[in-house]
Amino acid sequence: MGMMKHLMVRSRRRSLWMMHFCLGGCNGCSIEIMAALTPMYDLERFGILNTGNPKHTDVLLVGGSVNHRNRRTLKNLIDQIPAPRLIVAVGTCALTGGIFNEAYNIIGGANRVVDVDVYVPGCPPKPEAVIDGILSGLDKFEQ
Amino acid sequence: MTVSVIPVGPQHPVFLEPFQLKLVVEDEVVSEALPRFGYVHRGLEALVVSKDFRQMTRVAERICGICSAIHGMTYCRAIEKLLGITPPPRAQMLRLVWSELHRMHSHLLWLGLFAEAMGFESLFMQIFRIRETVMDILEQTTGNRVIISVNVIGGVRRDLDAEGADGIRRALKKVAGDLERIRPVLVDDYSVRKRTEEKGILAKERAYELGAVGPVLRASGISQDIRRTGYGAYGELDFEPVVESGGDCQARCKVRYRELFQSMDLIRSGLDRLSDGEIQTKSKEKPEGEILVRSEQPRGEVVYYIRADGSKHLQRLRIRTPTFANMAALMDLLPGLDLADVPLVTLSLDPCIACTER
Amino acid sequence: MTSMLKILLKNGTGRYATRLYPAEAREPFAKNRADLSFDPGCCRLCKTCSRKCPTGAIEVDKENRTWKRDVFSCVFCGDCIEACPKSCLSFVARPPLPQKHHQQAVVYATVPERSKK
Amino acid sequence: MLESTSLVDADRLHSHAGNLKENGWRLVGMTGVAREGGVDLFYHFDRELKMTNLKVETEEDETIPSIGDQFPGAWIHENEIQDQFGIRFDGLDPDYRRLFFLEENVEATPICRGVSARVSKEPGK
Numbered sequence: 109m110g111m112m113k114h115l116m117v118r119s120r121r122r123s124l125w126m127m128h129f130c131l132g133g134c135n136g137c138s139i140e141i142m143a144a145l146t147p148m149y150d151l152e153r154f155g156i157l158n159t160g161n162p163k164h165t166d167v168l169l170v171g172g173s174v175n176h177r178n179r180r181t182l183k184n185l186i187d188q189i190p191a192p193r194l195i196v197a198v199g200t201c202a203l204t205g206g207i208f209n210e211a212y213n214i215i216g217g218a219n220r221v222v223d224v225d226v227y228v229p230g231c232p233p234k235p236e237a238v239i240d241g242i243l244s245g246l247d248k249f250e251q
Numbered sequence: 252m253t254v255s256v257i258p259v260g261p262q263h264p265v266f267l268e269p270f271q272l273k274l275v276v277e278d279e280v281v282s283e284a285l286p287r288f289g290y291v292h293r294g295l296e297a298l299v300v301s302k303d304f305r306q307m308t309r310v311a312e313r314i315c316g317i318c319s320a321i322h323g324m325t326y327c328r329a330i331e332k333l334l335g336i337t338p339p340p341r342a343q344m345l346r347l348v349w350s351e352l353h354r355m356h357s358h359l360l361w362l363g364l365f366a367e368a369m370g371f372e373s374l375f376m377q378i379f380r381i382r383e384t385v386m387d388i389l390e391q392t393t394g395n396r397v398i399i400s401v402n403v404i405g406g407v408r409r410d411l412d413a414e415g416a417d418g419i420r421r422a423l424k425k426v427a428g429d430l431e432r433i434r435p436v437l438v439d440d441y442s443v444r445k446r447t448e449e450k451g452i453l454a455k456e457r458a459y460e461l462g463a464v465g466p467v468l469r470a471s472g473i474s475q476d477i478r479r480t481g482y483g484a485y486g487e488l489d490f491e492p493v494v495e496s497g498g499d500c501q502a503r504c505k506v507r508y509r510e511l512f513q514s515m516d517l518i519r520s521g522l523d524r525l526s527d528g529e530i531q532t533k534s535k536e537k538p539e540g541e542i543l544v545r546s547e548q549p550r551g552e553v554v555y556y557i558r559a560d561g562s563k564h565l566q567r568l569r570i571r572t573p574t575f576a577n578m579a580a581l582m583d584l585l586p587g588l589d590l591a592d593v594p595l596v597t598l599s600l601d602p603c604i605a606c607t608e609r
Numbered sequence: 610m611t612s613m614l615k616i617l618l619k620n621g622t623g624r625y626a627t628r629l630y631p632a633e634a635r636e637p638f639a640k641n642r643a644d645l646s647f648d649p650g651c652c653r654l655c656k657t658c659s660r661k662c663p664t665g666a667i668e669v670d671k672e673n674r675t676w677k678r679d680v681f682s683c684v685f686c687g688d689c690i691e692a693c694p695k696s697c698l699s700f701v702a703r704p705p706l707p708q709k710h711h712q713q714a715v716v717y718a719t720v721p722e723r724s725k726k
Numbered sequence: 727m728l729e730s731t732s733l734v735d736a737d738r739l740h741s742h743a744g745n746l747k748e749n750g751w752r753l754v755g756m757t758g759v760a761r762e763g764g765v766d767l768f769y770h771f772d773r774e775l776k777m778t779n780l781k782v783e784t785e786e787d788e789t790i791p792s793i794g795d796q797f798p799g800a801w802i803h804e805n806e807i808q809d810q811f812g813i814r815f816d817g818l819d820p821d822y823r824r825l826f827f828l829e830e831n832v833e834a835t836p837i838c839r840g841v842s843a844r845v846s847k848e849p850g851k
Binding site: 148150153196203204206207209217219224230231233234235236241243244245 | 626627628629630631634643663664679680681682683684685686704705706707708709711714
């Protein structure tokens with residue numbers, strides 16, 4: 109039994125599906141997440157596959173700050189993702205609202221609406237930092 | 252006949268950004284399309300109240316990550332005109348080099364996403380691999396990959412040494428070779444042509460009437476390019492706008508593909524004409540007056556309206572982005588399409604929601 | 610059809626394109642704008658950096674002689690570096706590490722007292 | 727003052743815009759600027775890289791005719807102006823009724839000078 113469990117935990121760490129959702133930012137983080145998926149950085153080396161369906165998702169990458177309209181959309185998406193899930197906030201806007209924090213339609217970072225597990229600073233973070241961010245949160249799948 | 256309403260988005264695998272299309276579908280044909288925006292709206296035009304005009308440069312760069320260098324340059328040009336200063340020629344030429352590099356990265360991104368929207372995954376990966384060469388050279392010369400933040404009011408903040416210029420030339424040579432190799436796939440391949448030809452045709456008169464800009468307008472056969480007004484260092488260089496006549500997805504793809512080569516030519520001749528000297532004109536004045544400034548972005552013409560009253564804060568900043576103008580053309584294109592073509596045609600206009608909503 | 614095949618064959622035989630991060634991290638470019646470093650030794654607590662910062666990430670407290678920067682608000686634009694009259698600030702080529710808690714985001718520095726000359 | 731701007735009354739806007747359209751001008755954009763007791767509306771037009779502008783000075787709560795029937799791309803500009811300044815456009819299609827970019831809980835017209843939008847920043851998790 110113990111061995112089975114060990115095997116399960118190991119294989120879960122290496123077979124995550126990921127989705128990215130871009131909120132009210134400049135789109136730069138979204139491009140860098142795309143770049144992390146493509147040949148030069150290739151997140152698929154870690155078994156991480158890009159998907160568009162929240163029900164298939166283990167890792168959600170959030171880029172951009174929350175505004176009044178996308179708040180509900182984000183909440184809705186997160187509620188559909190089955191546990192255990194890893195939520196990574198990518199880029200300054202998703203962390204605190206960044207340069208747009210004082211704008212009238214911005215509420216703040218993604219942590220104002222959901223519980224974020226890993227914060228990746230940078231404006232925008234380099235693809236290496238995105239990879240670092242996802243890898244550093246993988247222990248969440250070991251419980 | 253069954254009529255149904257299909258909402259596409261806000262989260263959809265093909266669109267990178269949240270934006271909703273409500274499609275009224277009769278059987279499989281779209282009869283009406285209603286967009287819903289506001290998922291990325293930040294209200295950054297109102298930030299002039301709390302940030303001074305120098306800090307607003309950083310905000311202008313973050314309107315959109317894909318064309319940030321040109322947004323920054325346009326904002327700086329507008330303020331420079333109000334202050335009555337001219338950046339030194341070397342700064343103007345460096346701005347041209349970096350904005351054309353930005354245009355290349357944007358067009359390569361678009362080509363990749365377009366391939367992905369067709370379902371051609373390996374071409375998407377191939378194009379993104381080519382794009383990384385451009386990203387590396389941007390990172391090497393400016394310090395960041397996407398938001399390069401080189402423009403300041405009065406010039407640029409980073410200089411380009413001989414090594415950096417050589418690096419750019421080498422990278423361009425490599426990109427040109429790689430692009431030649433994918434040319435037969437993008438232009439001649441049977442399946443790509445089947446998927447893109449005669450899809451989403453925007454007629455010449457209609458495109459002009461709807462106020463479409465940039466590659467969309469040029470793909471419909473109208474030669475319009477704001478770089479021809481000769482702002483910055485563009486007046487010193489000679490070039491002709493890239494024009495195609497088809498008006499369909501294939502024509503838009505060809506325009507952007509050929510513009511990549513045009514950008515490379517501009518960068519090369521820009522680097523050759525790079526004069527020595529200062530890179531910044533300093534000014535302690537505060538802007539005053541009213542001005543309208545236009546530039547050509549990867550997606551078309553951007554218009555900045557600025558009103559200032561001589562204080563630290565601007566009175567009004569208004570940015571009409573190219574994607575905002577193209578949105579009307581998109582809504583005109585969608586009715587009559589097959590449902591399966593909607594993502595491809597939408598992407599062929601290069602909708603950037605971060606720009607559209609600001 | 611065959612044109613794509615040619616490219617794919619070339620990819621198969623050519624050099625490996627992927628950077629094997631994190632196993633083989635490449636050396637960052639020397640002039641990268643990835644993170645900021647602050648030298649408290651030369652700071653005069655003049656607050657120029659905090660005034661120039663477009664996001665309000667830097668706070669300078671003259672009474673307690675502290676300088677702090679919120680890494681999560683910083684957009685790494687470099688306006689503070691250009692503004693600093695004593696050149697206490699500089700860019701670091703390596704990006705900041707991902708964090709698990711929001712509280713870890715602030716970098717503190719205490720500026721030492723100096724004798725008046 | 728902007729170059730080549732002509733001041734136009736709201737009720738004569740239609741005929742001016744029609745003239746420009748017949749002469750091959752293209753609508754580039756619209757800008758609203760708040761002033762005491764109203765809004766200055768600019769209509770920017772372009773032809774062969776030259777620009778011309780129409781300026782309409784509106785009073786508060788005034789309704790302006792839409793130019794959507796002459797320039798079919800105008801709806802997106804007019805909807806945004808309606809969002810930001812609360813100006814109503816007569817004959818606007820499609821009309822988002824101030825919900826184009828903004829949600830219902832944004833009470834004030836946000837870009838008016840001196841008025842910060844009265845929006846609660848509390849999201850409620």
